Amino acid sequence: SKTKYGNNDVAGVVTGLAWTSVGGDILFIESSITQGKGKLTLTGNLGDVMKESAVIALEFLKAHSHWLDLQQDVFDNSNVHIHVPEGATPKDGPSAGITMLTALASSFTQRKVKKNIAMTGEITLRGEVLPVGGIKEKILAAKRAKIKEIILCEKNRQDIEEIEQEYLKGLTFHFVTEMKEVLDIALTQEKAKKN
Amino acid sequence: SKTKYGNNDVAGVVTGLAWTSVGGDILFIESSITQGKGKLTLTGNLGDVMKESAVIALEFLKAHSHWLDLQQDVFDNSNVHIHVPEGATPKDGPSAGITMLTALASSFTQRKVKKNIAMTGEITLRGEVLPVGGIKEKILAAKRAKIKEIILCEKNRQDIEEIEQEYLKGLTFHFVTEMKEVLDIALTQEKAKKN
Amino acid sequence: SKTKYGNNDVAGVVTGLAWTSVGGDILFIESSITQGKGKLTLTGNLGDVMKESAVIALEFLKAHSHWLDLQQDVFDNSNVHIHVPEGATPKDGPSAGITMLTALASSFTQRKVKKNIAMTGEITLRGEVLPVGGIKEKILAAKRAKIKEIILCEKNRQDIEEIEQEYLKGLTFHFVTEMKEVLDIALTQEKAKKN
Amino acid sequence: SKTKYGNNDVAGVVTGLAWTSVGGDILFIESSITQGKGKLTLTGNLGDVMKESAVIALEFLKAHSHWLDLQQDVFDNSNVHIHVPEGATPKDGPSAGITMLTALASSFTQRKVKKNIAMTGEITLRGEVLPVGGIKEKILAAKRAKIKEIILCEKNRQDIEEIEQEYLKGLTFHFVTEMKEVLDIALTQEKAKKN
Amino acid sequence: SKTKYGNNDVAGVVTGLAWTSVGGDILFIESSITQGKGKLTLTGNLGDVMKESAVIALEFLKAHSHWLDLQQDVFDNSNVHIHVPEGATPKDGPSAGITMLTALASSFTQRKVKKNIAMTGEITLRGEVLPVGGIKEKILAAKRAKIKEIILCEKNRQDIEEIEQEYLKGLTFHFVTEMKEVLDIALTQEKAKKN
Amino acid sequence: SKTKYGNNDVAGVVTGLAWTSVGGDILFIESSITQGKGKLTLTGNLGDVMKESAVIALEFLKAHSHWLDLQQDVFDNSNVHIHVPEGATPKDGPSAGITMLTALASSFTQRKVKKNIAMTGEITLRGEVLPVGGIKEKILAAKRAKIKEIILCEKNRQDIEEIEQEYLKGLTFHFVTEMKEVLDIALTQEKAKKN
Numbered sequence A, B, C, D, E, F: 001s002k003t004k005y006g007n008n009d010v011a012g013v014v015t016g017l018a019w020t021s022v023g024g025d026i027l028f029i030e031s032s033i034t035q036g037k038g039k040l041t042l043t044g045n046l047g048d049v050m051k052e053s054a055v056i057a058l059e060f061l062k063a064h065s066h067w068l069d070l071q072q073d074v075f076d077n078s079n080v081h082i083h084v085p086e087g088a089t090p091k092d093g094p095s096a097g098i099t100m101l102t103a104l105a106s107s108f109t110q111r112k113v114k115k116n117i118a119m120t121g122e123i124t125l126r127g128e129v130l131p132v133g134g135i136k137e138k139i140l141a142a143k144r145a146k147i148k149e150i151i152l153c154e155k156n157r158q159d160i161e162e163i164e165q166e167y168l169k170g171l172t173f174h175f176v177t178e179m180k181e182v183l184d185i186a187l188t189q190e191k192a193k194k195n
C-alpha cells in the first residue's frame, strides 16, 4: 500500500489525489530533468487528458519562467520526463494538473516540495485553478496517507464544507484560484541534494 | 460554474460560446506564445474539426500579419499553444473559429481583448465569417455569464430576431461578414501587462 | 446558404461543385500561401481521396511550373494551405481536383480567377482531366448560385446532353481533356490586390 | 471509359493491367519527378501491398542505377510521386510491380515508353519477376483498350496457353523472368519532350 | 525450454521473472548499445506498459549517471536496444522494471551481472522499487531454472513468507526498496569481454 | 511455384523455411543496401513480430560488426531494405530471424551465400538461436525445393529425430546454438559480382 508517505527528499516528486472506481487514493507525480533538446516524455499508463495536463503545465512554466527565476533556455536545453506510478493502472483526467505543475517547478528549480502536502486541481493556460470531482474520497485517502496539508481550488471549498468535521481533523486546507498560489504554498526555499 | 466572467487582464484569452447536448455554455479560448520554432500545440480534449479551426486561424494570421503590424518571422520564432478548459469535456465543431482567431491575435500583439465580450462563428481561409448553430442557447448562456457584447456572423442575425426581446436586454450584437471586422471590434489598443 | 456567390477578389479561392446525399451544392476551395519550407496543410474535414487530390495538384504544378512562369524555388520556400468550408461537413472524393489545381495556381501567381465560374473534375499526374459523377445535381446547384460558366471533362459532355435544355439556360460550358486547358480558361491575367 | 489508349508522349506513364471484382481493366501508373530530397509520394487510393510495390521499385532502381546510366545522387536530389487514377477506386496487390518499375525508370531517364504496350507482374528486390493472377480477364481488357504488346512473367505463359486462340489475335506476348528484361523491352531510346 | 540458465558472460543480459496465464516463467532482458544519437529501440512483442518500463529505466540512468561513473554524453552518443525473447509471445506489465534497469546499467558499464540471479519489480522515476504480483509462481519458475538468488521489493517479503519453506530451499532473497540497491546487488565489478 | 531454387548469384538473398496454414513452404529473404543514412525499409506484407526480427538482426550486426570486418560507419551511411516475396501473402512470426541475419550479413559483406542451403530459427540480441515450430512441414518443403543443407537450432534436433528417415535422405543438418555459427556455415568467402 501507499500509506507510508514519501519524505520529499527528492525534488520533482509531488503527492496528488486520485479518485477511482474503488475510491480515493494518493498518487505520486514524479518528474525528472536531463540535458536534452526540449522533449517531453510521459509514462505511467496515462490517458490523453492527463497527458494534456502535463503539456499545459510545461508550457505554462515556459511562459512564466520569470516567476521561478529560470532562464528561457533551460527549457530548450532540457528533456522532461513525468511518470506516474503504478504502471499497471490506467489513469486519466485533468485533476493532476496542479500536481504536475508543482512537480515540474520543483524539478527545474530543485526547490524541495513541502512535506506532508498533497493537492488536486485542474490547470489552465491563463493561470487559473479549476475545481475537480471526488473531493470527499480524495480527502479520506489523504488522511489515511498521513497528509497534513491539502491544496484545492477555491471552488471546491463547498465540497469540504459538506464533509463531516471529524474526517477533517488534523488537515489544513489551502483554497486557491491561481496557479501561482499553488507554487508559493507548495515549494520550499530549500534546495534538494542531488541524489 | 463559469458564471463569474474573467476580466481579460491577460492577453490571449477570449470568451467563446458553446452549444452542447445539455444547452449553451461559455468557454474560454486560452492561447500562449513562447519562444520556439513555429510549433502549434492544442489541448483541451479537442476534436479534429476544432483543431482545424486553430490551424486555419494561425495560418490566416500568418498570411495577414500586416493587419496587426506583425513581422513574418514572429511566427517562425514562436511556439503557439491553444488550450480550451475544461479538459474532461470533449469539444468539437468549427464554431470557435473567430474566438481562436481573436485569442491568437491578442497573444501575438499583446493587445487586450475588450471586456465582457463573447463570440461564436466559423472562419475560412479567405477571411469570411460563416454562421453557426445553437444561437439561442448560446445567447442565454452568455447572459447568465454577464456578457455585454456578442459578435456573430451576419447570417446569424435572423436567429437573433427569432429570440424573444426580453432575453436580449442588456446585450449588444455585432454582426460581421469578415474576419477583419472581428479583430477590429474585439481587440483594444491597450497592451496587457506581462503577468 | 451559399447562394450569394463570392466575387473572387481574393486570389486562391475557386468555386467547385459537390454532390452529396442531399443533392448538389457549390463549395469553395480556399488556398493560401505563406513563407515556409514546402509544407502542405489541408483542413475542412477532408477524406483521404480528397486530400490526395490536393497532393496531386501541388505536385503537378511543381512539375509544370514553367506553364505559370514560376521559379522552382517558390515551392520550396512556401507553405501551402488548402481549406474547404464548412468544417462540420465531411467531404471526400476526387472531383475537386481541377478546382484545387486552379486555386493553387491562382495563389502562386496571384492571378485572379474568372468571375462566376465553377468547375468539377478529377486530375491525374500526367495532366488529363477525368470525368466525375453527379453532373445533373451539380449543374442545378451551380445555377442556384448564379454561376455563369462551368468547366467539365470532355467525357462529361454526354451527361450535360441528357439534361433538359431549360435547366441549362444562361450557362456556358467548357469541356476539356487536359489540365492546362482548365488553367487557361479559369485564370485571368489580372493580379489580385493583397488584402 | 479508358478504352482510348494514351499515346505515351509523356515520360513516366505506363499502362498496367488490373483484375477487379468486376473483371479486368487497364490502369495507368503515372510518375513524376521534381527537385527534392528523396521523398516518395503515393496517391490513388492504394492499399499497403501496392504501396510496397512502389517502394521496392524505387529501391531496386537505386541499387541498379548503373543499368540506366543514372548517377546515385539523382535519387537523393529528387522527390518521386506515383499516382494511379482513378482516385475513387481502392486498389491493392503486388501485380503493378513491373509497371511501377517501368514508370519510374522512364521518369528518371525521360526515355519514352513503347506505344501500345501493357504489363502485369510482381517484382522482387533481387530482380526476379513473379507471376500474378487474373491473366485471362486482364488480356481481354487489354484487347478492348487496343493494346498490342503485353509483358508477363514466364510463369504466366501457361495461363496464356489456356486462353482460346481467337482472343489473342493481334497481341504479342513477352514472357520474362528478370526485371531488367522488362526495362529493355518497354523503354525506347527516344527522349520525351518536356511538356 | 529455458531451464538451462545462461551464464551471463555477455554484459547487458539479465534474467527476469514473468507471470503468465500458464504459470511462472523466467525471461531474459537483453540490451545492446551501439554508436548512435540516443534512439531507444524495443522489440519482443512488448505491450505499452512494458515499453514504458524501458523508458523509465533509461531516463533514470541518465539522471543518475554519476552512480555508474558514466559521462552524460554517453547517452547522447548511443543507441539502445532492448529485446525480450521470445518474439511470438506478447508480454506486458511493469514487473520487468528492475530487470531492464539492471540490463541497461550492465550494457553501459560493461560490468557483468551476477550469475544465477533473477529479479522482478516495478521501478519509479524517483528511484523506489514497487511490489509486483505472481510471486509464488515466479519463485517456482526460478527454482526450476536453477536460479540461486532473487531480488524483490521489500513489500513482496510477505508473499515469500506465505510460501511453504520446502519450495524456498537453496534460494537467497534480497528485499529492496530503492533501485540503487538493485544495481549494487546485481552488478559485479568484473568487466565483460567484448564478444 | 517456387520449387526451382534460386542460385544465389546475388548477395543478400537467403532461403528461409515458412510454416503456414496450408503446410510448409520456402521463402526468400531479399536484402539490398544503398547509400543512405541508416534507414531500414521492410516490405512483403510483414507482421510486427517479423519486422522486429529484422530490427534485431540489423542491430546485432551493428554491435558485432567486427565479426564481418565491417566498419561501424558503413551502417550509418547505408539504407537497408529487406523484402520477402510474395507481397500478397501476409507473413509473421520470429522464425525468419537467422535468415534475415544471414541476408543482411551477405549484403553488407557482398559474400555469397552457400548454394542449396535453407534455414529457420529465432534470433536474440545476445546471439543465441532459439527453436521454432513446424519443423516437419518445413523440412518437406525444403526437400521439394531441392535444398541440400538446413540450419536449425540445436533445440530443434529432437523434431528432426521424430521424422521418418526416408524423408531426410539427401539432407544435411546443421544444429546451432549461436548466431555466429549460422554466419560461419552459410556465408562463403566468394564475393558476388555486382549485377
Ligand SMILES: [Ca+2]
Binding pocket: A002, A025
Ligand atoms: Ca494504489
Ligand SMILES: [Ca+2]
Binding pocket: A128, A178
Ligand atoms: Ca484571475
Ligand SMILES: [Ca+2]
Binding pocket: B002, B025
Ligand atoms: Ca462548464
Ligand SMILES: [Ca+2]
Binding pocket: B128, B177, B178
Ligand atoms: Ca467578402
Ligand SMILES: [Ca+2]
Binding pocket: C002, C025
Ligand atoms: Ca452548404
Ligand SMILES: [Ca+2]
Binding pocket: C128, C177, C178
Ligand atoms: Ca492527352
Ligand SMILES: [Ca+2]
Binding pocket: D002, D025
Ligand atoms: Ca475504369
Ligand SMILES: [Ca+2]
Binding pocket: D128, D177, D178
Ligand atoms: Ca534469375
Ligand SMILES: [Ca+2]
Binding pocket: E002, E025
Ligand atoms: Ca518460455
Ligand SMILES: [Ca+2]
Binding pocket: E128, E178
Ligand atoms: Ca525512499
Ligand SMILES: [Ca+2]
Binding pocket: F002, F025
Ligand atoms: Ca508460395
Ligand SMILES: [Ca+2]
Binding pocket: F128, F177, F178
Ligand atoms: Ca551461449
